[in-house]
Amino acid sequence: MNIEQLLLAVLTYGCLYSVMTVSLNLQYARGGMINFGTVAYFAAGAYAYAIFTQEPPSGLDQYAFGFNSPWWVGFIAAGVAAFLFAIVTGWPTLRLRGEYLALTTFAFAEVLHSIFLNERRIGNGSVGLSNVNRPDFSWIGMSDNYGFAGAAILLLMFTAFFCHRILASPYGRAIDAVRDDETAAEAVGKDIKRLRFEIFVISAVPVGFAGALYAMITTLVSPGLFTAEVTFFVWIALILGGEHTIKGAIFGTLALILFEEVVRSFNFETVRSAEIAASVEHIMTGIIFIMILRWQPFDRFTKKGAVQ
Amino acid sequence: MTDDILVVNKLTKQFGGLKAVGGQGGLSFNVKRGALVGLIGPNGAGKSTTFNLISGVLEPSSGSVALNGKVISNIKSSEIASHGLGRTFQTPRAFTSLSVLENVMVGAGSTGERLTSVFSGSWRTDEADIKSKAIEVLQQVGLDDRIGDIVANLSGGELRMLEVARQLIRDPEILLLDEPTAGVDPSLQGKLSSILVDLHNEGRTLIVVEHNLHFLLRIADVVIVLQNGELLAEGTPNEIKNDQRVISAYLGDEYAA
Amino acid sequence: MTLIAQYFVTGIVTGCFLILATIGFSLTRRVEGFLNIAHAELLGVSAFVTWGLNVKAAWPFLPSAIFAIIFTAVVGLVVGRLFYDPIRKLGPAVLLISSVGVAYVIGGSVDALVGTGIRTLNIPLATTYRFFGVRITDYQMIVVALAALTGLSLAVFMSKTKIGLAIGAMADNPELAASRGIDILQTSRATWLLSSGLAGLAGVVLALIATLSTDLAFHQILQILAVAILAGLGSLYSVMLAGLIVGIAMDMSVFWIPAGYRPLIAFAVVILVLLVRPEGLSGRKSK
Numbered sequence: 137m138n139i140e141q142l143l144l145a146v147l148t149y150g151c152l153y154s155v156m157t158v159s160l161n162l163q164y165a166r167g168g169m170i171n172f173g174t175v176a177y178f179a180a181g182a183y184a185y186a187i188f189t190q191e192p193p194s195g196l197d198q199y200a201f202g203f204n205s206p207w208w209v210g211f212i213a214a215g216v217a218a219f220l221f222a223i224v225t226g227w228p229t230l231r232l233r234g235e236y237l238a239l240t241t242f243a244f245a246e247v248l249h250s251i252f253l254n255e256r257r258i259g260n261g262s263v264g265l266s267n268v269n270r271p272d273f274s275w276i277g278m279s280d281n282y283g284f285a286g287a288a289i290l291l292l293m294f295t296a297f298f299c300h301r302i303l304a305s306p307y308g309r310a311i312d313a314v315r316d317d318e319t320a321a322e323a324v325g326k327d328i329k330r331l332r333f334e335i336f337v338i339s340a341v342p343v344g345f346a347g348a349l350y351a352m353i354t355t356l357v358s359p360g361l362f363t364a365e366v367t368f369f370v371w372i373a374l375i376l377g378g379e380h381t382i383k384g385a386i387f388g389t390l391a392l393i394l395f396e397e398v399v400r401s402f403n404f405e406t407v408r409s410a411e412i413a414a415s416v417e418h419i420m421t422g423i424i425f426i427m428i429l430r431w432q433p434f435d436r437f438t439k440k441g442a443v444q
Numbered sequence: 445m446t447d448d449i450l451v452v453n454k455l456t457k458q459f460g461g462l463k464a465v466g467g468q469g470g471l472s473f474n475v476k477r478g479a480l481v482g483l484i485g486p487n488g489a490g491k492s493t494t495f496n497l498i499s500g501v502l503e504p505s506s507g508s509v510a511l512n513g514k515v516i517s518n519i520k521s522s523e524i525a526s527h528g529l530g531r532t533f534q535t536p537r538a539f540t541s542l543s544v545l546e547n548v549m550v551g552a553g554s555t556g557e558r559l560t561s562v563f564s565g566s567w568r569t570d571e572a573d574i575k576s577k578a579i580e581v582l583q584q585v586g587l588d589d590r591i592g593d594i595v596a597n598l599s600g601g602e603l604r605m606l607e608v609a610r611q612l613i614r615d616p617e618i619l620l621l622d623e624p625t626a627g628v629d630p631s632l633q634g635k636l637s638s639i640l641v642d643l644h645n646e647g648r649t650l651i652v653v654e655h656n657l658h659f660l661l662r663i664a665d666v667v668i669v670l671q672n673g674e675l676l677a678e679g680t681p682n683e684i685k686n687d688q689r690v691i692s693a694y695l696g697d698e699y700a701a
Numbered sequence: 702m703t704l705i706a707q708y709f710v711t712g713i714v715t716g717c718f719l720i721l722a723t724i725g726f727s728l729t730r731r732v733e734g735f736l737n738i739a740h741a742e743l744l745g746v747s748a749f750v751t752w753g754l755n756v757k758a759a760w761p762f763l764p765s766a767i768f769a770i771i772f773t774a775v776v777g778l779v780v781g782r783l784f785y786d787p788i789r790k791l792g793p794a795v796l797l798i799s800s801v802g803v804a805y806v807i808g809g810s811v812d813a814l815v816g817t818g819i820r821t822l823n824i825p826l827a828t829t830y831r832f833f834g835v836r837i838t839d840y841q842m843i844v845v846a847l848a849a850l851t852g853l854s855l856a857v858f859m860s861k862t863k864i865g866l867a868i869g870a871m872a873d874n875p876e877l878a879a880s881r882g883i884d885i886l887q888t889s890r891a892t893w894l895l896s897s898g899l900a901g902l903a904g905v906v907l908a909l910i911a912t913l914s915t916d917l918a919f920h921q922i923l924q925i926l927a928v929a930i931l932a933g934l935g936s937l938y939s940v941m942l943a944g945l946i947v948g949i950a951m952d953m954s955v956f957w958i959p960a961g962y963r964p965l966i967a968f969a970v971v972i973l974v975l976l977v978r979p980e981g982l983s984g985r986k987s988k
Contacts, residue, residue: 238794
């Protein structure tokens with residue numbers, strides 16, 4: 137792989153995953169909610185896009201739905217799917233805090249994964265859906281690679297702008313207050329349930345769009361692509377970037393993607409050495425993660441209530 | 445409008461087997477509009493618990509609380525707050541990631557707090573108003589020199605005043621203050637006392653929990669004494685000072701303060 | 702009818718395995734105060750050390766197993782002291798997030814050393830017995846026996862030995878334990894050793910009854926979480942009961958819903974318990 141391809145890949149995937157990191161930043165760093173189920177909204181978006189844009193089933197296809205719609209319908213459907221799944225999973229979990237919220241969101245994500253894996257009529261089982269419609273960039277005069285990089289950048293910019301507007305408004309101030317001290321926030325009239333629910337649901341929508349974009353790029357959606365690894369990747373990216381700002385989230389994601397793509401670009405002699413490299417990358421990611429958590433403690437999020 | 449802004453009726457709260465508030469027939473008292481009520485009692489008397497029950501932090505085991513005739517004991521604290529009841533806490537609470545000014549501004553509740561309005565930008569006009577009001581209120585509680593500061597730099601007493609400011613920007617009809625003098629330098633207690641008197645003169649109803657009886661008995665209209673979660677005595681400061689039951693409950697010690 | 706009985710019996714075996722896998726996790730949760738996602742990776746460590754010694758170094762099974770358990774216990778201790786102790790004060794949520802990083806490190810290490818692919822131990826093939834129309838293998842019976850033995854030994858250990866009592870006291874109430882003169886540091890170390898050793902034991906059992914692949918450990922964490930959450934913060938007995946319930950529920954569910962959804966039962970348990978009764982079976986609210 138040459139430098140140009142590498143940079144393009146980093147840019148495309150970096151921006152795409154950054155959308156998820158920025159969303160997580162809104163949910164966790166500002167909203168105080170630990171969401172361990174991010175991949176579910178990603179998958180919901182990807183599958184919705186695939187289902188809406190693919191052709192109706194024929195021949196040996198086991199899936200049941202294919203609406204053959206244009207890409208932008210699929211894109212919107214992806215956002216709606218993520219939105220709906222966030223409502224379904226967000227509403228019951230809002231009474232929970234901390235590690236318990238983490239577990240339920242995690243469990244819900246695994247439930248969705250299981251459904252996609254087992255319900256052949258929806259997702260065509262472990263094989264996945266492979267006739268995903270890819271929008272054509274030729275009318276703008278760009279090659280696919282550049283087109284998708286541009287799309288990813290655009291999506292990230294919109295998401296970042298969207299989140300920034302929320303955080304810079306009185307709404308953002310209210311969210312920060314709720315995260316800092318719920319009881320005190322209630323004492324000034326903040327409806328903490330409504331605020332947390334809204335943040336949880338609204339931040340899932342860009343993740344759904346990212347899923348659609350991902351489906352467009354890979355033209356394949358299968359359950360194997362949407363495992364908890366994706367969620368943990370986003371978490372590590374968030375922590376790496378210094379978990380409080382939007383810029384940090386983007387930076388952390390790009391750094392992590394760069395790291396991964398560089399490792400991937402090496403030419404390995406044997407399958408085994410490639411495997412070892414991937415494992416070492418895994419280990420190093422874990423170590424960096426632990427180190428950052430240790431030396432950049434979450435002061436803000438552990439001191440609740442009374443100030444010393 | 446009735447004369448009683450707050451009516452507490454046979455209120456009880458049980459934690460497991462322990463009855464923290466209520467005793468035999470439950471706790472009952474009325475608060476007249478515009479009064480400055482002192483709520484006193486030895487440690488463990490249930491004063492903060494009573495505050496928590498009134499402001500909705502805790503749900504009563506039985507009994508009711510009515511604000512301006514409306515029952516509030518069955519609604520959540522954020523709703524109660526929007527009905528004109530404010531409170532501060534025994535240990536001061538502040539939003540550590542917000543600045544001092546923001547800590548007060550967030551109390552105001554702007555239209556920008558509805559998700560739908562965030563993108564219309566209509567809240568921007570409110571922001572300027574809220575900001576100036578916040579500065580005004582901070583001056584009122586004596587935190588002029590802290591206006592541009594961060595929460596981490598504030599002393600315990602200043603944090604208390606910040607809490608008061610945060611409530612004041614909401615213009616509450618009735619304000620519950622939990623131990624406002626705790627942690628406040630004795631030399632500043634005079635200032636605090638005049639702030640409370642000013643609020644009183646503005647027509648607000650105040651209920652103040654205090655251990656510093658010397659401070660409280662000089663400004664209160666009515667004093668309510670609790671012991672073991674039950675009403676021990678109720679009356680003017682003079683009546684309470686001379687009430688034998690109250691004296692023996694306190695063993696006379698705290699009068700020296 | 703015998704089919705249901707068969708699933709029930711298999712469920713008990715699964716449940717016993719889950720008990721072994723979760724007791725250590727539950728201990729860490731109660732004593733150290735957080736959910737250690739990396740616990741499941743220790744099962745992988747133990748399973749593959751056993752395999753490595755048994756297949757590659759041609760050791761007989763029993764010495765391989767014992768070495769693996771001790772090795773895993775030590776690894777767990779080192780990890781606990783090196784990674785978790787310095788950040789304990791940051792709270793359970795941060796520790797939970799950190800344990801993901803730790804899981805990456807341990808899992809990555811196992812992956813790097815072992816590589817992908819299916820592995821099996823060098824042990825005699827299982828013999829199947831039939832009781833009242835229900836089939837069970839000798840290995841499965843060993844699992845049940847081990848679970849019962851472990852439960853019993855642990856109960857004795859924690860009520861009769863000094864260190865066991867200390868661990869129990871810390872699990873119930875760390876502040877009280879400290880004020881009663883219990884050496885927190887030493888007890889903490891003992892807990893890491895014990896819980897990791899138990900994970901080691903579970904890993905050996907896993908090697909016995911399952912085919913080994915490097916992603917096996919991760920799939921276990923979901924079920925371990927289910928059992929731990931269902932058990933709540935209570936004693937050993939709630940873990941045993943919860944393990945059996947989850948195991949039996951998972952295996953018997955196959956009677957009604959497609960087999961692919963079997964792991965879903967575990968997730969459903971997690972969601973239901975946390976929404977309906979977060980304290981789990983034991984009913985003890987956290988501090």
